[in-house]
Amino acid sequence: MADPMRIRAQAAGDKTTVRVLMSHEMETGQRKDAAGKTVPAWHIQEVTATHNGKSVLSAEWGTAVSKNPFMQFVIKGAKVGDKIAVTWKDNKGDTRTDEATVT
Amino acid sequence: MQSRRQTLQRSAAVAGLLASAGFPQFAHAAFNKNAFEAKAIQDAVKAAGGASLIESKDVTLTAPDIAENGAVVPMGISTALTGVKHLLLLVEKNPLALVAIFQSNESLENNFLTRAKMGQTSDVYAVAIMADGKALWAKKEVKVTLGGCGG
Numbered sequence: 001m002a003d004p005m006r007i008r009a010q011a012a013g014d015k016t017t018v019r020v021l022m023s024h025e026m027e028t029g030q031r032k033d034a035a036g037k038t039v040p041a042w043h044i045q046e047v048t049a050t051h052n053g054k055s056v057l058s059a060e061w062g063t064a065v066s067k068n069p070f071m072q073f074v075i076k077g078a079k080v081g082d083k084i085a086v087t088w089k090d091n092k093g094d095t096r097t098d099e100a101t102v103t
Numbered sequence: 104m105q106s107r108r109q110t111l112q113r114s115a116a117v118a119g120l121l122a123s124a125g126f127p128q129f130a131h132a133a134f135n136k137n138a139f140e141a142k143a144i145q146d147a148v149k150a151a152g153g154a155s156l157i158e159s160k161d162v163t164l165t166a167p168d169i170a171e172n173g174a175v176v177p178m179g180i181s182t183a184l185t186g187v188k189h190l191l192l193l194v195e196k197n198p199l200a201l202v203a204i205f206q207s208n209e210s211l212e213n214n215f216l217t218r219a220k221m222g223q224t225s226d227v228y229a230v231a232i233m234a235d236g237k238a239l240w241a242k243k244e245v246k247v248t249l250g251g252c253g254g
Binding site: 015026028030051054055056057058059060061062063064065066067069070071072073074075076077 | 135138139174175176177179194197198199201202203204205206208210211212214215216217218219220221
């Protein structure tokens with residue numbers, strides 16, 4: 001159901017900068033709707049990334065990360081053509097994985 | 104789900120021991136609910152495994168001086184130190200202080216960037232939790248201007 005992530009991985013020397021733009025509502029659980037009821041929190045809890053199948057990144061996010069979250073991290077030793085896969089999982093159990101190639 | 108979380112919390116000490124004994128996947132198996140529900144910086148850092156808070160110049164926080172839109176404030180943490188376990192981003196005056204925890208990994212640079220929501224002008228903290236439990240922090244005040252009326 002969730003829209004695909006946009007992932008760009010650019011190699012510069014022996015470092016690869018990976019930028020990820022996810023598509024997620026990231027509801028904080030603080031907001032109230034028109035009827036005065038609190039909108040329940042709905043946010044990405046876990047983000048993981050793999051480099052050629054090997055786990056490299058593991059992060060946990062709270063409700064304060066922005067809607068449609070952006071994330072950037074730097075992998076050491078990745079080469080052009082390597083595969084970077086990013087997975088997120090939200091507190092409702094939804095999950096999505098997208099893959100990109102290092103350029 | 105709830106009972107599973109409670110069980111995990113009770114066995115946190117055991118999981119910690121297992122993690123240090125060479126099963127790192129145990130350390131990341133559960134979402135750190137305690138840390139993310141903490142309202143104060145100190146509580147969140149403690150729940151994430153940091154014992155003593157020390158201000159440090161070796162931790163770099165990247166954040167703007169003024170954020171025009173509190174819903175999207177870019178912030179990053181980086182450090183050249185070795186022996187870092189977790190990197191945390193926190194906003195002091197948010198209802199729940201902790202924004203994100205990044206696990207340090209030998210094949211990654213300790214340099215992470217993301218975007219966070221801020222309810223109001225506040226100090227933003229970048230905390231690096233070291234393997235020995237020290238929590239090194241750096242902070243910066245970010246002014247949030249709402250509706251262009253100035254901070």
